[in-house]
Amino acid sequence: MTTTTGAPLLELTAADTGTPATPEGLLSFLADGARFGDLLTGHKAVVLRGFGLTADTVDAALDLVLPNRLAYVHGNSPRTKVGDNLYTSTEYPQQFTISMHNELSYAEHWPRRLAFFCERAAETGGATPVVDGAAWLAALDPEVREAFAGGVRYTQNLHDGLGLGKSWQDTFETTDRRAVEEYLAGTSAEWAWRSDGGLRVGLVRPATVRHPVTGAEVWFNQADQWHPAGLGDEAAGALAQLLPPEELPQYVTFADGTPIPDAYVLQIRDRGLETAVDVDWNTGDLLVIDNVLVGHGRRPFTGSRRVLVAMTD
Structure with a gap:
């Protein structure tokens, strides 16, 4: 278990959760939704690493952390729908930084929780910075x-x-x-x-x-x-x-x-960018954030990075 002092982020591995380092092990940990919800509210962002998630196995994990997956209606970011209310995180040119923001904060209704899945890590860069909204x-x-x-x-x-x-x-x-x-x-x-x-x-x-x-x-x-x-x-x-x-x-x-x-x-x-903490991606990582407590962005990158996002109310 890794936390960054004063930062809105908790990192968990299979060793921390006491489960096998497999997609099934992650599902057993996430099955207790109330426990995970308390962790998320307390730490504001949780990244789960080393469970071997893939594009074929991530849906089951998303169903547990996002019980009512939402469509990206009224969204202003360029992205592509790739599954059941699952989208590319953004298609903004990779050489640019995306500044900090809370998803759909301009809309009347916004998601309370987001989940990001790293299907393929960038060659260099491409971190997802997260910032405590109060900070x-x-x-x-x-x-x-x-x-x-x-x-x-x-x-x-x-x-x-x-x-x-x-x-x-x-x-x-x-x-x-x-x-x-x-x-x-x-x-x-x-x-x-x-x-x-x-x-x-x-x-x-x-x-x-x-x-x-x-x-x-x-x-x-x-x-x-x-x-x-x-x-x-x-x-x-x-x-x-x-x-x-x-x-x-x-x-x-x-x-x-x-x-x-x-x-x-x-x-x-x-x-916002100066106050943020970077989440550096490994392929298979899953990041869940409280979309009210935490803003997020994207650092520039090289290579064929692919991060998917879904959200819930």
């Missing part, structure tokens, strides 16, 4: 925390099959407009179909939330990922030449519509 919040300057106290407003411009970003069909995993409207009607989102067949969605969300069990207040928004400044000067400049901010595939302001200063965005991004 991330504490790392921000008081001025930034106060500025975000009123929440944020997210805007998505989803095209109809041709354009920048994701289409509404990919985002909501349907080609049925009525199904999209029914989904959005169950949220506090505002939406409108555009004359070009696209869809604009707006949603006001808090910048922080409290964990339902521990009561911890955590940083819980994706302002830095939805803001052009988070892309870097070159990418942001190129986008600015193409579209005004409110027409970008995704954009964010303060809840009242006031622009968020670039300096705030960069501080949020950088301090």
Whole structure:
């Protein structure tokens, strides 16, 4: 058993669980869902190593740690569905860092728990950093925390099959407009179909939330990922030449519509990454995180890394 002082991570091997170093041994350990749930709440992230999991055997483990696997509906990250609500973790170019975030924190409903399975480790790099959301919040300057106290407003411009970003069909995993409207009607989102067949969605969300069990207040928004400044000067400049901010595939302001200063965005991004702890992957590893208590990201890598992700409510 390995823990990192002050870090949201517990590493377990077969020796720690007292089970055989096999997929069956892992299943016997995970069968006590209440025990594992307590471990996860206490440590915020748990990585299980050395059980020989493969793409053919991981589903049974996922069924135990994610009792109600969810579809990636309303997700903004590029990924491919490869199984029963099982997806590639992201298809964002491998040379870039993905900054810290909580999955679907911009949506009305988000998953409470995520599981990542390393089907194939990268040749170099490719760690999944995890950050304690309370520590991330504490790392921000008081001025930034106060500025975000009123929440944020997210805007998505989803095209109809041709354009920048994701289409509404990919985002909501349907080609049925009525199904999209029914989904959005169950949220506090505002939406409108555009004359070009696209869809604009707006949603006001808090910048922080409290964990339902521990009561911890955590940083819980994706302002830095939805803001052009988070892309870097070159990418942001190129986008600015193409579209005004409110027409970008995704954009964010303060809840009242006031622009968020670039300096705030960069501080949020950088301090999240600085506060994070890297989970370095071995093929067959399984990482489970509490999606409220912990944010995650991705380090750049070389080689043909393949990490799959699933989630539950």
